[in-house]
Amino acid sequence: MDFWEISETSLNGRKDFSKGRVELQIRDRFDLTDFAEIAYQAKEIIAQNFGEETLKLHYALAMIAFRKPEVGREQITVSASKLLADFGENNKKKHYIPKAERDANSQPARYLSKEEKLRALAYHGYLLKRLEVSVKAWRIRNKIFTIEHSNLWEIFQTTEVFHQEKNTLIDIEITYRPGKWFDKFAGHEYLREFGYITSEALKLDYYQEKMALRLAYFALFALQQHKSGRYQIETLLTRIGYKNDIETAKRNGVTASNLKRSFDRGLKTLGNFEYPYLFDYESDVPDWAYPNSQVKKPNHWFETWLQLNGTLRQPEALPKHPPQPEPKPEQPQPPKRPARKRKSAQPAANLTEPIAFGQWVREARKALGESLRTMAKELGISASQLSQIENGCYPHTIKPSLKTKIIRHLGLNE
Numbered sequence: 001m002d003f004w005e006i007s008e009t010s011l012n013g014r015k016d017f018s019k020g021r022v023e024l025q026i027r028d029r030f031d032l033t034d035f036a037e038i039a040y041q042a043k044e045i046i047a048q049n050f051g052e053e054t055l056k057l058h059y060a061l062a063m064i065a066f067r068k069p070e071v072g073r074e075q076i077t078v079s080a081s082k083l084l085a086d087f088g089e090n091n092k093k094k095h096y097i098p099k100a101e102r103d104a105n106s107q108p109a110r111y112l113s114k115e116e117k118l119r120a121l122a123y124h125g126y127l128l129k130r131l132e133v134s135v136k137a138w139r140i141r142n143k144i145f146t147i148e149h150s151n152l153w154e155i156f157q158t159t160e161v162f163h164q165e166k167n168t169l170i171d172i173e174i175t176y177r178p179g180k181w182f183d184k185f186a187g188h189e190y191l192r193e194f195g196y197i198t199s200e201a202l203k204l205d206y207y208q209e210k211m212a213l214r215l216a217y218f219a220l221f222a223l224q225q226h227k228s229g230r231y232q233i234e235t236l237l238t239r240i241g242y243k244n245d246i247e248t249a250k251r252n253g254v255t256a257s258n259l260k261r262s263f264d265r266g267l268k269t270l271g272n273f274e275y276p277y278l279f280d281y282e283s284d285v286p287d288w289a290y291p292n293s294q295v296k297k298p299n300h301w302f303e304t305w306l307q308l309n310g311t312l313r314q315p316e317a318l319p320k321h322p323p324q325p326e327p328k329p330e331q332p333q334p335p336k337r338p339a340r341k342r343k344s345a346q347p348a349a350n351l352t353e354p355i356a357f358g359q360w361v362r363e364a365r366k367a368l369g370e371s372l373r374t375m376a377k378e379l380g381i382s383a384s385q386l387s388q389i390e391n392g393c394y395p396h397t398i399k400p401s402l403k404t405k406i407i408r409h410l411g412l413n414e
Helices: 032-050 052-066 080-086 114-129 180-184 189-197 210-222 233-239 243-249 253-271 301-307 339-345 354-368 372-379 383-390 400-409
Strands: 011-016 021-026 076-079 094-096 109-111 131-139 144-151 153-163 168-178 230-232 278-281 309-313
Touching (some): 032 052, 032 114, 052 076, 052 080, 052 114, 052 168, 076 080, 080 114, 080 168, 114 131, 114 153, 114 168, 144 180, 210 253, 233 243, 233 253, 233 301, 233 309, 243 253, 253 301, 253 383, 278 383, 354 383, 372 383, 372 400
Parallel strands (some): 021 131
Antiparallel strands (some): 011 021, 094 109, 131 144, 153 168, 230 309
16 A cells, blocks of 8 residues: 555544544554554644644654553653753754745744743644544444544643743653553554664654655555565655655756755665664666766666665664673673674585675674664774675675675674
């Protein structure tokens, strides 16, 4: 299905301000696939009805709640000041004002005090409180069904914190928990991962980094259904809402160049995350297609580029500090990198074969508990390049010096 469009068979958004609510309807089959579908399409409903800032708070509340294994029925209190820091808003001097919200002669950005930012965040919490979920559940062999109504988020209270001497607002605390509907999904490991891989995307500015944000949201949910992650460029751009831009770019060379530049820049932004999102082109793509390539593009390059394929990869959700195995009391020994034992247990991988070498590197890296970004930084290459090596699709022959550096970093013997 097309994630960017709302499907009548799965989830609908309905706005009825006479009752002061916005309703989300969820179908009666519950599994992880449905959760990915619901979460992604709920994004569109929230964004359309309330805007991107309310959507960002929705993701922030989900990120915090889903990290907890006991998520569901306990109350959580979160600091609005902390959320502003998570959003990257605490150091911003000016706040962008969308065209639809500006006066005719007003500037595109204006200064906001911390109190204004805190109160704005609390207001978005009030808007989320109006979101209701309706769950249709069948009973007695599909002859009777029920519709369960609950809030998307149960926001119990907002607490304003003041400085006594200055009588100024210094923080707002929001106490909440997921609505009753969430019981259908609680306890799944994917939700814990969601809590980690969402946090960096929240810092992206929708107006300045639109492509990166849309790719991040799409990868987060779409890859739960489309496990291979293999996409044609045109299909991927269409899925994240750039269909009209593509049609314009086919007629306008400047628009075409800007669209590809935006795509490359968005992927670079996501590739620099601690838990990076990556897009690996297939090995047979022309050199001019790669980001920052100095090779001149041929005539009609845009149509060719749209037909190219690559693999979109979701972040690997690794704990920031992976637990180290404790030595056995009866046989104490110094900590060893797990990958070293592998060499004596089975024959060495054929290092001349890119796929075998890449698989060997990935297994050793994961055994050490290192993320792609961390290891790539140590090697002096990008996370995208390391991902290409691990997947056997590096566009060039790996230099012997780089191969040696990788092997030594992993503590392996060639």
